[in-house]
Amino acid sequence: MKVRHFVIVLLLVSNITFSSGFLDVFVAAASVVYTYFERDDLLPFDSKRLEEDLRENFFGQHIASNVIRRAVSSFMTDSKPNKPLALSFHGTSGTGKNHAAKIIARNVYEKGEDSKHVHTFISEHHFPHKQKLDLYSAQLKQWIHESVSRFPRSMFIFDEMDKMHPQLIDAIKPFLDYNARVDGVSFRKAIFVFLSNAGGDVITGVTLDFWREGNIRENLWMDSKELEIKISQNIFNDKNSGFLHSNIIDEHLVDHYIPFLPLELKHVRQCVMVEMVHLNVTQDSDLADEVARDMPYFPKEERIYAVKGCKSVRQKLAQHID
Structure with a gap:
């Protein structure tokens, strides 16, 4: 109804008259345009x-x-x-x-x-x-x-x-x-x-x-x-x-x-590989392993989980590249 009202007002302001049938077609078309803009930026979900x-x-x-x-x-x-x-x-x-x-x-x-x-x-x-x-x-x-x-x-x-x-x-x-x-x-x-x-x-x-x-x-x-x-x-x-x-x-x-579970070294290594792409660096598994191992881990004895997860991975990688 909002679309129809909008179109009628627009026609009145423009001093334009159309037959009822044409108006219905025009309103339908306007409704499609209105719906399109309402869905602006919304992806078909997959x-x-x-x-x-x-x-x-x-x-x-x-x-x-x-x-x-x-x-x-x-x-x-x-x-x-x-x-x-x-x-x-x-x-x-x-x-x-x-x-x-x-x-x-x-x-x-x-x-x-x-x-x-x-x-x-x-x-x-x-x-x-x-x-x-x-x-x-x-x-x-x-x-x-x-x-x-x-x-x-x-x-x-x-x-x-x-x-x-x-x-x-x-x-x-x-x-x-x-x-x-x-x-x-x-x-x-x-x-x-x-x-x-x-x-x-x-x-x-x-x-x-x-x-x-x-x-x-x-x-x-x-x-x-x-x-x-x-x-x-x-x-x-x-x-x-x-x-x-x-x-x-x-x-x-x-x-x-x-x-969200604490991340292990293998997960940090995966994050490093992704950051290589973001930094336009050729992916290097050895370098990724080196960067990942350079991050702090806990508990102190076992060193199982990354203290900061994947935070600072990009900065750490940049240091290794330099």
Whole structure:
């Protein structure tokens, strides 16, 4: 109806008259154009493309890869979802949480993370002053509401969620609810991704114990050590976490708490190989091994997991090249 009204007004302003039949054809054509612009930058979703992207560019995270693939594919192919997709990524720094969010974005939008429909908020950068929480909350609500009203398939990434004040987390809550419609706008097609270091120590401890028991890393799944339950309990019991005082957990509005495991040397080596491509350096497995081994690892005796994951890999590679 909006298109029809727009066209009629346009014709009246232009002092143009058409027969009813021609007007219907014209309105139909305009509707196609309107729909095209509404879908601007939105890729036709392909679950196989997402699966391949995760397999080729997301290292050492078989649990996260599996949950992300299933959750995003199910959501994107559901013509009538009953709530927005809400994913919470948990793990220590450098394990690939930001990278995973970017992979989702580039499989939903033509411009990936650079799409105007992908909105990233960093807690300590965008909301630095506690005395301005009322202002931040109002601005955040307005930003989310206006973004989705313009483009229903908007994506919101909240980094450093563990440092976010509960008042700001509760500002997001209305948009995450089942059959969410806020001030006449439906949020059921929006995507929310929360990135957090909360639960990172629990995940690392479970992974290390699993290794010390002589188990293969890839045999560790969400239910094998009640990993998801342990993550949610850790978040809920963390007095420093904004989640503790927020209603988001209580009302079960997060669809998946996804663990990002600490990375091993072989995964860091894979990251180095990818960075060689980005730096236009001929891929060299020996050099990749040298760079990977030069990174710090823990525990001190076994040196199993990379302290910084794949962070600083590009800088370390650049030093070796120089």
